[in-house]
Amino acid sequence: MVNFSTSGQSNHHNPQRNKKILIMTAVSAEQNAVMKGLQDDSRFESALAGVGPVEAAINTTKALMQTSYDLVICAGIAGGFEGKAPLESIVIADKIIAADLGAETSEKFLSIEELGFGFSQIEPATEYIPNIVQALESKEVHTTSGAILTLSTVTGTEQTATDLLSRIPTACAEAMEGFGVASAAKNFGIPCLEIRAISNAVGPRDRESWRIKEAFATLEKTFSALKEVL
Numbered sequence: 090m091v092n093f094s095t096s097g098q099s100n101h102h103n104p105q106r107n108k109k110i111l112i113m114t115a116v117s118a119e120q121n122a123v124m125k126g127l128q129d130d131s132r133f134e135s136a137l138a139g140v141g142p143v144e145a146a147i148n149t150t151k152a153l154m155q156t157s158y159d160l161v162i163c164a165g166i167a168g169g170f171e172g173k174a175p176l177e178s179i180v181i182a183d184k185i186i187a188a189d190l191g192a193e194t195s196e197k198f199l200s201i202e203e204l205g206f207g208f209s210q211i212e213p214a215t216e217y218i219p220n221i222v223q224a225l226e227s228k229e230v231h232t233t234s235g236a237i238l239t240l241s242t243v244t245g246t247e248q249t250a251t252d253l254l255s256r257i258p259t260a261c262a263e264a265m266e267g268f269g270v271a272s273a274a275k276n277f278g279i280p281c282l283e284i285r286a287i288s289n290a291v292g293p294r295d296r297e298s299w300r301i302k303e304a305f306a307t308l309e310k311t312f313s314a315l316k317e318v319l
């Protein structure tokens with residue numbers, strides 16, 4: 090766990106800015122980008138989620154058992170669906186969806202809700218979204234709000250990308266941890282957000298076109314702007 094508090098900066102004069110916020114990233118490169126953006130803001134702490142929803146749920150639960158937080162943010166890079174979220178832009182989840190939780194049949198995919206075994210969608214803390222979008226747009230960060238899918242397998246074909254979009258037309262991005270982090274937060278009754286910088290298009294693996302460094306730069310800029318509105 091990394092605590093950003095080194096400057097002794099205080100927010101006690103403003104009760105609106107007294108929230109304690111946990112940021113979960115899958116890998117340390119994402120955590121570093123977020124840390125750089127936040128500088129020394131003592132309200133934020135971060136921890137590594139690990140890759141995939143299961144690791145993410147376990148590690149978020151561990152962090153929430155240690156310290157009490159007012160908000161959890163799942164952050165990192167992601168794949169963007171074509172025509173929905175361009176490279177180097179930001180997507181803020183208005184729904185966090187476990188897109189592969191269910192059953193295939195010869196006709197169609199059945200969600201876990203249709204099977205009657207549980208839930209695959211978590212509503213994030215949407216009340217924060219308008220202010221965040223405004224703050225990011227004012228810094229010229231292209232920002233979209235829409236569903237972010239959580240998948241255990243990164244999409245690697247046009248066909249899977251098309252199938253996902255026809256099943257979930259509101260999908261803007263896919264990543265691997267959101268539903269795990271959000272499930273843990275929900276279990277503790279803590280609101281959650283998922284914020285992703287787009288590093289690649291969802292679809293065939295084409296490393297030449299990936300913009301990972303640029304997405305980290307967007308993530309840094311985003312969290313620098315975010316600390317002003319949370």
Ligand SMILES: O=C(O)c1cccc(C(=O)CC[C@H]2O[C@@H](n3cnc4c(=O)[nH]cnc43)[C@H](O)[C@@H]2O)c1
Nearest residue numbers: 115118140141166167168243244263264265266291
């Ligand atoms: O290849 C690299 O240089 C590299 C450097 C740092 C991080 C990575 C990752 O792949 C991070 C994995 C992380 O990113 C999310 N992610 C990014 N793109 C997608 C995607 O198209 N579909 C699903 N997940 C994606 C995911 O949350 C992973 O945890 C590589």
